Amino acid sequence: MNTLKTLSLGLLVATTSGLALAAPVDYKIDPTHTATVFSWNHFGFSTPSANFSDIQGVIKVDEQNPAKSAVEVTIPVSSVNTNVKALDSEFQQEGWFNAAKYPNITFKSTKVETKDKKHFKIYGNLTVKGVSKPVVLNATLNNKGLHPMTKLPTVGFNATTSFNRSAFGIGNYVPNVGDKITVNITTEASTAK
Numbered sequence: 001m002n003t004l005k006t007l008s009l010g011l012l013v014a015t016t017s018g019l020a021l022a023a024p025v026d027y028k029i030d031p032t033h034t035a036t037v038f039s040w041n042h043f044g045f046s047t048p049s050a051n052f053s054d055i056q057g058v059i060k061v062d063e064q065n066p067a068k069s070a071v072e073v074t075i076p077v078s079s080v081n082t083n084v085k086a087l088d089s090e091f092q093q094e095g096w097f098n099a100a101k102y103p104n105i106t107f108k109s110t111k112v113e114t115k116d117k118k119h120f121k122i123y124g125n126l127t128v129k130g131v132s133k134p135v136v137l138n139a140t141l142n143n144k145g146l147h148p149m150t151k152l153p154t155v156g157f158n159a160t161t162s163f164n165r166s167a168f169g170i171g172n173y174v175p176n177v178g179d180k181i182t183v184n185i186t187t188e189a190s191t192a193k
Contacts, residue, residue: 024062027155027189029073031055034187036075040165041178050082050091052105059189061144061155066114071122071137075105096170102129110134117141122159128168137161137185152190159185 031054039049057073077099080091092099109124122137139159147154164179165171171179 024060024068025153025191027059027061027153027191029055029057029059029187029189034189035185037184038181039184040181043176048082050080050087052076053079053081055079055187057107057189059155059157059187066120067112069109069112069120071107071109071124073107075107077103077105095172098129107135107137126163126168129170131168133163133167135161135163147188147190150190154188154190156188157186159187161185 034053034055036052036055037049038052039047042048052075055073055075057071060070062068077092077097080088080097082088082091091097094101097105106127107124108127109122111123113121113123115121118141120139120141122139124135124137125132126135137159138161139157142156142158144153144155146152160183162180162182165181166174166179
């Protein structure tokens with residue numbers, strides 16, 4: 001009888017341990033190792049770029065069912081850096097991002113498609129200036145494991161997307177200054193301490 005109890009207890013522990021391993025894991029985005037760089041065509045002469053920083057959010061990774069993974073991100077408009085102070089200030093104004101009324105850009109995923117173990121399509125809604133539109137991020141898993149410095153479980157991704165800025169009510173100087181915005185994202189995210 002004791003052997004049966006021990007066996008039953010062992011199976012219960014193994015089962016619940018398996019369930020714990022299968023649970024989705026939330027990774028908090030590290031804003032110091034995350035950048036969102038967007039670029040555009042400038043009168044056909046150059047391709048300027050700008051960066052948003054202080055990005056906050058969570059990447060939920062479900063290894064057992066990757067399609068149930070999710071991403072939610074908040075980007076403060078005030079963090080934009082074009083390396084031109086006058087342009088940074090202009091971008092805050094009503095005719096551009098209108099940061100006083102819409103201080104954040106957000107992205108919330110709606111679906112994740114797995115191409116293979118390292119490549120994903122992340123579908124979601126991008127909200128800029130109060131307007132939400134669907135976009136698709138083409139994401140690549142760079143690494144997953146214990147971070148050598150923090151010793152925390154960490155994931156790292158790169159992703160790209162593009163969209164027309166006029167769709168979000170920011171159509172200044174189109175078509176001379178390009179409507180299409182190309183976005184390159186890199187991020188590290190770790191579990192909580």
